Amino acid sequence: MFSAVDGRWPSTSKTVSAEVEREIVNFLYFEAELLDDWRFRDWLILIAEDMEYTMPTQSNALTRDRLKSIAPPTNFYFCESKAQLEQRVRRLETGMAWAEEPPSRTRHIVTNVRVAATSDPQTFAVRSNYLLYRQRMEMDIDIYIGDRVDIVQRDANPAGWLIRKRDLVLDQVTLASNNLSVLF
Numbered sequence: 001m002f003s004a005v006d007g008r009w010p011s012t013s014k015t016v017s018a019e020v021e022r023e024i025v026n027f028l029y030f031e032a033e034l035l036d037d038w039r040f041r042d043w044l045i046l047i048a049e050d051m052e053y054t055m056p057t058q059s060n061a062l063t064r065d066r067l068k069s070i071a072p073p074t075n076f077y078f079c080e081s082k083a084q085l086e087q088r089v090r091r092l093e094t095g096m097a098w099a100e101e102p103p104s105r106t107r108h109i110v111t112n113v114r115v116a117a118t119s120d121p122q123t124f125a126v127r128s129n130y131l132l133y134r135q136r137m138e139m140d141i142d143i144y145i146g147d148r149v150d151i152v153q154r155d156a157n158p159a160g161w162l163i164r165k166r167d168l169v170l171d172q173v174t175l176a177s178n179n180l181s182v183l184f
Helices: 018-036 040-044 082-093
Strands: 047-056 076-080 105-117 123-136 140-154 161-170
Touching (some): 018 040, 040 082
Parallel strands (some): 047 161
Antiparallel strands (some): 047 076, 123 140
16 A cells, blocks of 8 residues: 655555556546646646645755655745635636736646555555646747656546645756746
8 A cells, every 4th residue: 555654656555456547547637638728627626625736846866865764845846735726726817827828838748657555445646757848938838747646536526536635746956947837
């Protein structure tokens, strides 16, 4: 079973059925489609009320230091709740969010999905690689790539799943982007 005690994905985890794994992968694809189509209100339905949505900053470390126990991050690009995500969506809907006027074109790509059981039979840990391509205007292009761990739970919403927690870790140490106005 998945345990996030040390912040690492387990080398072995309880296998989930192919059906559950397929459902979760399709859910992640559906979520990416909602974000790319700027259907943020529909996306918010997939978010748990107590969701934690984080992206810590990344740092370079020597190999010998990476193998040691690393303290949890203290700096974040964002560390948000559902209420804060709703506020971001409201702002994007006003047409007054200068960083998204005109709106960016995005493509969320999710791959290398691994699903692990948790102690709750309706809740699963999902690790994936992701790439977010963003183009705004003609020449403003950003590419974000990294690792993502989600905690998803079965739900009665139309998609059948709810995102309870999302931790994103970018491979980039320094971001060249002018802003982080898009949703990951």
